[in-house]
Amino acid sequence: MRTSEHDHDHDHEPGREPKHGNEHEHEHRNETAYALSESRTLWELIARRADLTPERPVLLQAAADPSDDRTLTFGELRDRAERVAAGLHDMGVRPGTVVAWQLPTRIETALLSFALARIGAVQSPVIPFYRDREVGFALRESKAEYFAVPGTWRGFDHREMARRLGARGVFEAYDDLPDGDPSVLPPPPSDGTAVRWIYWTSGTTSDPKGVLHTDRSLMAGGSCLAHALHLKASDVGSMAFPFAHIAGPDYTVMLLLYGFPAVMFEHFALPAALDGYRRHGVTVAGGSTAFYSMFLTEQRKLRPGEKVIPTLRLLAGGGAPKPPEIYHAVVREMGCQLTHGYGMTEVPMITMGAPDDTAENLATTEGLPPEGMEIRVTDADGKELPPDTDGEVRLRGEAVCRGYLDPRQSADVFDADGFLITGDLGHLKKSGHLVLTGRAKDIIIRKGENISAKEIEDLLHQHPAVGDAAVVGLPDPERGERVCAVVEQHAGAGELTLETVVSYLRGEGLSTYKLPEQLELVEALPRNETLRKVLKYKLRERFSRS
Known part of the structure; x- marks a missing residue:
């Protein structure tokens, strides 16, 4: 979707080129944060921040009853985590001991995790919504000697x-x-390059994979997020996602580098959580694309001129594709900026949008990589492609995981030059911005022609009756695969038909061979419980027919 001149003028002065890459860093560089990012381990970072600002709050626990809200300062974080570490040591936890934990987003969870970092144990966080199959797999594969539960x-x-x-x-x-x-x-511990973290992929189509991380790889991801967003000590962030997700350390590193607090929500649901955002004066919120949509839904319930979170100046997140129309809707209706990034369990932060970039870049790209992150776009044989040419995205840098718990899986995911093969498709612009165009597994092959599901989804999101949409390929005996659009409609919108959707997409210039041949209307798309990603395999199972 094209942006208007007005959109561009909103972001920088007319006639002046937007800043990119190191120019952003130079103008907004926080010397203290950059010095702290050189810490060797996560515990060293915690200790150094506690020495700098011991009385400043770091975690704010939002409760249903405001009188039950709790606060933890940076100094208390260090001191209490050390006492918890000592208690774990008395239980028998030592450097290298594998400890799994499945806990909600609470101050106590952060304390336990940082206590394990203080000892130098190997920790295996498990999303609290997982049940016997996923949890049993994680416990067996990691050979966990201890398991913390709520x-x-x-x-x-x-x-x-x-x-x-x-x-x-x-x-x-x-x-x-x-x-x-x-x-x-x-x-x-003093070696930040030792593997001390095992994170688990979602395992939506097969068994989860244990992803091996070090303190330094997690800190590199968090540093990318922190430095891109140009945050200040006066900001107030928020954790609406499971702390056990890879975003947990990502976000925590940002708090430690820049010395500001975040509100923790043990269970996130709107509109119930809005009171917590408001009373703590949250300035930075987000999570993923689904979170942006939820905030927009609440904003649309208000009278003109009212803001759903009066103090909010920035929505930021990643973890799922962001249609350009979502960006424009947030800026237009919520009156704040939206920056989106690209990350995965294997690489917690790859690129991130900067708040002072152009509207065009923020709407249509995943932002810029940090210094030290190499992005290579290749053809199927691994040959590097020129800018603006779609191919497979490959990554190399400090934030990249050290492989998988099962070494056989590692052999298949790294190329001969040590680049992680992501399975994502996209291209690099000449400016260095990354544009994702789909997943290798999310390409629909209809009569031998490749169709990007994301291209169709981005157009559907612009339709006024569409609340959310997912496009999948379904088995078809004549075509190989047919294009199926699955749509959530806005409340009160007139019911869409396949004919009206096809007519709309034709009007937007979509090629005939990409037009959907099946439309399904649903009350809610199936999503996972972490960053609310759409589970397309469930749509394929539900709507496939022989």
Whole structure:
């Protein structure tokens, strides 16, 4: 979608070229944050920040009853995490011990995680919504010696599940945490390149994969996010996603580098969570594209001139494709900026949009990579392609994982030059901005022609009756695959038909061979519980027919 001159004027002075890459960094560089980003380990970063601003808040726990809200300062984070580390040490946790934890987004969860970082244990976070299949797989594959659970949380007994799975060293870590005398602890770890984190891919079509990270790879991802957003100590962020997601350390590193707090939501749901955003004066919110849409829905319930979060100046996130129309709707209706990035469990942050970039770049690209992140776009044989040419996205840099727990999986995902083969398709602009055009597995092959699902989805999102949309390829005996559009409609919108959708897409210039041959209207697209990504495999299962 083209942007108007007005859109561009909103972002920079007429006649003046927008800044890119290092020019952004030079103008907005925070010397303290850049110095802290050189910390060797996550614990060293925590300790250095606590020395600088011990009394400043870092975590704000939002409760249903405002009188139950809690605050943790940077100094308390360091001191209490050391006491928890000592308690874990008394239990038998040592450097290299594998500890799995499945906990909600709470101050106690952060304390436990940082305590394990203080010891130098290997931690394996598990999303709290996962159940026996995924949790059992993670426990078996990681050979976890301890497993921290919340007890019964949101009606589900995690301790009983742990018993069914035969988990070892099970302990509860919801309100109460292990406690001890820090004098028993060995020195903090000093090698930030050792593998101390095992994160799990979603495993929506097969078993999850254990992704190996180091302190430095997680810190590199968080630094990319922090430096791109030009944040200030006066900002207030928010964690509406599971802390056990790879975004947990991403976001925490940002708080530590720039010295500002974030509001934690144990269970995120709108409109209930809005009171927490408002009373804590959140200035930076987000999560993923689905979160942007949820905030827009709440904004549209208000009278003209009212803001859903009065203090909000920036929505930021990643983890799922962002249609250009979502960007323009947020800026137009919510009166704040929207920056979107590109990351994955294997590489927590690859590129990130900067708030002072042009509207065109923020709407249509995933932003710029940080210094040290190499992006190579190749053909199927690994040959590098020139700018503005679509191909496969490959990555190399400090933020890239060290491979998978199963070494056989690692052999298939890294090329001969050490680049991670992402499976994503896109191109680099001459400015260095990355444009994603789809997934290699999300290309629909109809009568031998490749069709990008994302191209059709981006057009559908511009239709006034469409709330959200997903396009999938379904098996077809004549065509190989046929194009199926699955649509959520806005409340009160007239019911769409295949004929009206096809007519609209033709009018937008979509080639005939890409037009949908099947339309399905649904109340809600199926999504995962972390960043609310659409589960396309469920749509294929539901709507395929022989």
